[in-house]
Amino acid sequence: MAIVEVRDVHKHFSQLHVLKGISFEVDVGETVVFAGPSGSGKSTLLRCLNGLEKIQRGSIMVDGLPVHDHKVDLLEVRRRIGIVFQQFNLFPHLTVLSNITLPLIKAKGVEPERARGLAMDLLGKVGIAEKAHVYPGNLSGGQQQRAAIARALAMEPKVVMFDEPTSALDPELTGGILEVMAALAKEGMTMLVVTHEMGFARRAANRMIFMDDGLIVESGKPEELIEIPRQERTKRFMQEIGDR
Amino acid sequence: MDYDFSFNVVLQFLPYLLVGLRNTVLIGLIGILSATTFGVIVALARVSRFRPLSLSAAGYVAFIRATPLLVQIYFLFYGLPEFGILLPPFVVAVLALTLNSGAYAGEIIRAGIESIHKTQYEAADSLAMTYRQKMTYVILPQAFRKIFPPLVGQASYLVKDSALVSVMGTLDLTKSATTFQAITFRPLEAFLPTMGLYLFIILVLIYGSSFLDKRLRKW
Amino acid sequence: MDLHSWIRDYGSGDAMEPFSGDVLLITRTLFVLYFTKGLPVTIYLSLLGFITAMLLGFVVGLIRFLRVPIIRDLLQAYVDGMRGLPFLMVLYFLFHVLPFFDIRLTAFATAVLALTLHTGAYISEIVRGCLLAIPKTQHESAQSLALNLRQRLQYVIIPQAVSLSLPPLAGQSVLHIKDTSVVSIIALAELTRVGRIQMQTNGEPLLTYAILALFYFVLCYPVLKLSIGLEGRIARKFR
Numbered sequence: 285m286a287i288v289e290v291r292d293v294h295k296h297f298s299q300l301h302v303l304k305g306i307s308f309e310v311d312v313g314e315t316v317v318f319a320g321p322s323g324s325g326k327s328t329l330l331r332c333l334n335g336l337e338k339i340q341r342g343s344i345m346v347d348g349l350p351v352h353d354h355k356v357d358l359l360e361v362r363r364r365i366g367i368v369f370q371q372f373n374l375f376p377h378l379t380v381l382s383n384i385t386l387p388l389i390k391a392k393g394v395e396p397e398r399a400r401g402l403a404m405d406l407l408g409k410v411g412i413a414e415k416a417h418v419y420p421g422n423l424s425g426g427q428q429q430r431a432a433i434a435r436a437l438a439m440e441p442k443v444v445m446f447d448e449p450t451s452a453l454d455p456e457l458t459g460g461i462l463e464v465m466a467a468l469a470k471e472g473m474t475m476l477v478v479t480h481e482m483g484f485a486r487r488a489a490n491r492m493i494f495m496d497d498g499l500i501v502e503s504g505k506p507e508e509l510i511e512i513p514r515q516e517r518t519k520r521f522m523q524e525i526g527d528r
Numbered sequence: 529m530d531y532d533f534s535f536n537v538v539l540q541f542l543p544y545l546l547v548g549l550r551n552t553v554l555i556g557l558i559g560i561l562s563a564t565t566f567g568v569i570v571a572l573a574r575v576s577r578f579r580p581l582s583l584s585a586a587g588y589v590a591f592i593r594a595t596p597l598l599v600q601i602y603f604l605f606y607g608l609p610e611f612g613i614l615l616p617p618f619v620v621a622v623l624a625l626t627l628n629s630g631a632y633a634g635e636i637i638r639a640g641i642e643s644i645h646k647t648q649y650e651a652a653d654s655l656a657m658t659y660r661q662k663m664t665y666v667i668l669p670q671a672f673r674k675i676f677p678p679l680v681g682q683a684s685y686l687v688k689d690s691a692l693v694s695v696m697g698t699l700d701l702t703k704s705a706t707t708f709q710a711i712t713f714r715p716l717e718a719f720l721p722t723m724g725l726y727l728f729i730i731l732v733l734i735y736g737s738s739f740l741d742k743r744l745r746k747w
Numbered sequence: 748m749d750l751h752s753w754i755r756d757y758g759s760g761d762a763m764e765p766f767s768g769d770v771l772l773i774t775r776t777l778f779v780l781y782f783t784k785g786l787p788v789t790i791y792l793s794l795l796g797f798i799t800a801m802l803l804g805f806v807v808g809l810i811r812f813l814r815v816p817i818i819r820d821l822l823q824a825y826v827d828g829m830r831g832l833p834f835l836m837v838l839y840f841l842f843h844v845l846p847f848f849d850i851r852l853t854a855f856a857t858a859v860l861a862l863t864l865h866t867g868a869y870i871s872e873i874v875r876g877c878l879l880a881i882p883k884t885q886h887e888s889a890q891s892l893a894l895n896l897r898q899r900l901q902y903v904i905i906p907q908a909v910s911l912s913l914p915p916l917a918g919q920s921v922l923h924i925k926d927t928s929v930v931s932i933i934a935l936a937e938l939t940r941v942g943r944i945q946m947q948t949n950g951e952p953l954l955t956y957a958i959l960a961l962f963y964f965v966l967c968y969p970v971l972k973l974s975i976g977l978e979g980r981i982a983r984k985f986r
Contacts, residue, residue, distance in 0.1 A: 599928055
């Protein structure tokens, strides 16, 4: 049962044609990794899925809701699909705990007491329970990203997207985040992940989609794309990544 | 509303308006030039390593910033004669604006000078330049490029502030409007053209400054 | 004139340039008058005018930030008008034109109105600037967490913009206090006007205006220092 359906999506940034006809489906519980060179449109694609960016052609369905239909309640879509950004994007004027409880209380209507309980549980799950009353400015990158993940998960979304979650982190902190993500995948969360971390793709992803220049070039099992890519472009990209 | 706006009256106002405009423009131009010059002096005094000089300059700037221009104008206009210094109002006007705007300009220039990296000073020193040569050929030109936009902004403040010199009887744009209004009791015919002229001059300076800011950034 | 004669003649009322008359008495009178007649009015004008200007400026700034069509252009014209005109002209205009429209305000009310409109325009620029300064990513985070526009503004954007706006607002309040001196021209009895009248009666412009300047300095300098201090603190917080 497909929880995300993307059909022939085109997106332009004024003259620039960024997405040139993307189609794919994601089933419940699947973890899909999107790989590709910069500018291939991966991040833009994720941002179209929750309505942060508009599309000019095609359709996107998330949990049965047509995201770009003007009649649909975008807030409802966003309750069902969450996103973790590369730059964490925590609210600097709120504590970690408030970062999580604010959307719970205001966007989901959860009572403050219950919200706090849920938030603390999640913070424990991602490993930073003791930082609940700290401000984001006083946390390391890795801790901030964990907080961001907890914040996205608190909304109990059906799908979580990760837009290069470890790219802004120092190498030694990357592993921790990937572990959290891998554990999440194992629990059966539907995840769409844009990343360069091929190790994670191998370990935790069911499928990998390679994009280049606004199009899907190849898709299949992660090991296949990494080891024995069928397309020339995929091969070149994997070699470049491998060389790093 | 009981008002009969008449273009005839505007035409009657025109001669006053032109005299006022000429004076305001004159005061503005002379004021900007002398305020900038004075500002350089203030800035150099502020960054000087001679403590008494930098402290006095700091005190001066603080005084200017913390007291209203009108009070400064009254102080000069009524106070100078007490020392036997009798100047025509036009000169007092330019003096007051110079002393006032010069302090603000000095702060802007100082920020520009301080933003020049120490390495420039070191390079100039190693090339055996005297203090004067260093400042004139290396530091100040670079500083000026950075601070030109905010200085243009300061010029707009000077023109705006120049309206206050009307209290001394200087026949500037504001005074011509209020005089005409006092004679004919037709405020709209007097004030509207006057305000239009002020808007034109000041907005050109303000928007010019942000335009320059963007253009020079790319440089 | 030697020191001995000066001390002997001091306070005798003989004209001695540049100080004539009893300096101490005049000084004391000035201090008392400034303190009791001028200062309260200046403070009242400053506070009242600034508070109303903040209300106006906040609303105008927010509407301009939200790019509400048509209204935004009208408000832009208003702000440009206030920024492009000397405050004295705004004051004169209101003072002389309003009666023709059957609006008769006291000098005090006219002054408050002029101050509110003028300072309000500058505050709206500050508010708009601070709202724009909040990075787009904060908006995106909030949107992605299903917060609607009002919630986004109320809980995420505006709180951050407020701390950003404190230094420039403090700076603007100093300018505002100084603008109150201009209303002396429409015969409102605040500090500067008291000074002017006193100078005409006691004939000591230097002394009168020096003390006047002192009063303004004591009023404005702390706020000025505060604004500079805040600037440093906020800059460090938003590293």
